[in-house]
Amino acid sequence: MTGWDRFTDSFFNARVMAEYLPKIIDGFWLTVWLALLIIATGLVLGLALALLRAFGIRPLNWLIVFAVDLFRALPPLVIIVLLYFGLPNAGVELSGFVASWLALTLVLMAFAEEIFWAGITSVPKGQWEAARSTGLGFLQTLAYVVLPQALRITIPPLTNRTIAITKGTALASVVAVPDILGAANAGVSFSFNPSPLTLGAIAYLILFFPVVVLGRWIETRFAWKR
Amino acid sequence: MSPAPIVDARALHKHFGHLHVLRGVDLQVAERELVFLIGPSGSGKSTLLRCLNRLEEPTSGSVTVDGIDMLDPRTDINKARQRIGMVFQSFNLYPHMTALGNVALALRKVRGLSRAEAEAKARAALERVHLADRAEHYPLQLSGGQQQRVAIARAIALEPRVMLFDEPTSALDPELVGGVLAVMRELREDGMTMVVVSHEMGFARAAADRVVFMADGMIVETGRPEEIFTAPQHERTRAFISQIERH
Numbered sequence: 001m002t003g004w005d006r007f008t009d010s011f012f013n014a015r016v017m018a019e020y021l022p023k024i025i026d027g028f029w030l031t032v033w034l035a036l037l038i039i040a041t042g043l044v045l046g047l048a049l050a051l052l053r054a055f056g057i058r059p060l061n062w063l064i065v066f067a068v069d070l071f072r073a074l075p076p077l078v079i080i081v082l083l084y085f086g087l088p089n090a091g092v093e094l095s096g097f098v099a100s101w102l103a104l105t106l107v108l109m110a111f112a113e114e115i116f117w118a119g120i121t122s123v124p125k126g127q128w129e130a131a132r133s134t135g136l137g138f139l140q141t142l143a144y145v146v147l148p149q150a151l152r153i154t155i156p157p158l159t160n161r162t163i164a165i166t167k168g169t170a171l172a173s174v175v176a177v178p179d180i181l182g183a184a185n186a187g188v189s190f191s192f193n194p195s196p197l198t199l200g201a202i203a204y205l206i207l208f209f210p211v212v213v214l215g216r217w218i219e220t221r222f223a224w225k226r
Numbered sequence: 227m228s229p230a231p232i233v234d235a236r237a238l239h240k241h242f243g244h245l246h247v248l249r250g251v252d253l254q255v256a257e258r259e260l261v262f263l264i265g266p267s268g269s270g271k272s273t274l275l276r277c278l279n280r281l282e283e284p285t286s287g288s289v290t291v292d293g294i295d296m297l298d299p300r301t302d303i304n305k306a307r308q309r310i311g312m313v314f315q316s317f318n319l320y321p322h323m324t325a326l327g328n329v330a331l332a333l334r335k336v337r338g339l340s341r342a343e344a345e346a347k348a349r350a351a352l353e354r355v356h357l358a359d360r361a362e363h364y365p366l367q368l369s370g371g372q373q374q375r376v377a378i379a380r381a382i383a384l385e386p387r388v389m390l391f392d393e394p395t396s397a398l399d400p401e402l403v404g405g406v407l408a409v410m411r412e413l414r415e416d417g418m419t420m421v422v423v424s425h426e427m428g429f430a431r432a433a434a435d436r437v438v439f440m441a442d443g444m445i446v447e448t449g450r451p452e453e454i455f456t457a458p459q460h461e462r463t464r465a466f467i468s469q470i471e472r473h
Contacts, residue, residue: 129281130318130377134332134384135308144331148322 027183046112119150311381371402
């Protein structure tokens with residue numbers, strides 16, 4: 001067997017791939033589902049915290065900043081493991097799926113809050129003053145004048161961060177979630193052949209490549225009209 | 227006895243930290259009057275203007291506009307502000323909305339008009355600043371002078387009783403100033419009460435009823451434009467006038 005044959009047999013073994021393809025496809029949909037849940041809850045919570053912070057209530061803002069910094073500092077895997085292996089000691093049993101969802105939601109929430117907040121504060125004070133001078137209230141100004149401008153600025157960093165964190169769904173395989181990586185790993189263990197990992201990598205590309213391209217499209221779409 | 231002033235600010239003080247920016251200012255503006263506020267930078271004229279619609283909270287004193295006590299916590303400030311239009315040095319148009327959208331926003335969200343009613347009123351306001359043909363343009367597609375006229379339309383669309391102008395032409399290239407001043411002049415001819423912070427002396431001479439000279443947070447002198455510009459009573463005023471006339 002030449003080196004090339006050994007290589008293709010290891011990573012592109014058609015028989016092994018065919019056998020584990022259905023599992024990888026199941027894992028693919030599980031990853032999609034987990035990623036969508038994380039994006040939905042993480043971004044909504046992040047935006048909610050940023051809006052709450054805009055009210056400028058001191059003690060509340062300290063709390064928000066503390067929580068945000070905490071979840072930005074902790075490695076996501078540590079949070080997942082803490083929730084999955086730690087919480088049962090406190091009488092709360094979470095499935096691997098829920099622990100991963102919760103952990104990555106908290107991480108995305110924290111980063112998204114910072115990005116939304118940076119967007120809100122980047123809108124010039126004059127925009128607030130102009131809107132308030134016409135009789136718009138604080139919330140109306142936030143909703144119609146400040147947020148639409150803030151969101152445009154946040155889209156590029158938010159897209160990047162969202163992609164980075166949803167790719168972290170692969171961490172769920174550590175707590176026995178049969179996502180793409182989990183399914184691929186299981187395939188490798190059973191077949192003694194790494195080809196399922198190749199399938200897994202392809203599955204991740206199919207999943208995230210369009211997201212990256214979509215992010216690019218959104219960026220150009222939201223540029224100011226001039 | 228003349229009728230009660232439409233703008234009545236009394237004994238206004240404003241501190242920013244240890245800075246004492248307004249030191250007891252009284253300003254009364256009669257209906258249909260155009261008052262010009264001049265003075266060196268840091269004299270407190272912009273702060274005074276911004277206290278009139280409570281964009282700035284005075285430390286003490288009283289402000290009444292059109293009979294409404296602006297500083298009373300029970301006053302619905304958003305309602306009161308609809309009677310006071312404001313135009314800013316940096317235009318502050320909403321960049322994500324067309325000219326029409328800029329003017330219509332408060333009509334819809336504050337006045338509660340339907341989209342169609344708001345847009346009809348907004349178009350009429352744009353017509354008054356001669357920009358009806360720019361209604362669908364975004365701010366970045368307009369010149370500075372056009373942007374400032376849209377900002378004026380945004381304010382007058384709410385049919386205010388008083389208009390405040392905070393250095394409306396200072397950010398404009400010289401050739402664009404004329405269009406903005408022309409619109410302000412038409413407003414004046416329509417009987418709008420106006421308080422203008424500006425150094426456009428030619429405009430002040432031609433259109434102002436009264437010029438107020440401020441320095442160091444106080445009103446030094448007030449009088450008719452020809453009095454202030456040709457025969458100022460105070461040394462500070464004289465020094466300031468000669469300085470700006472040199473330019």
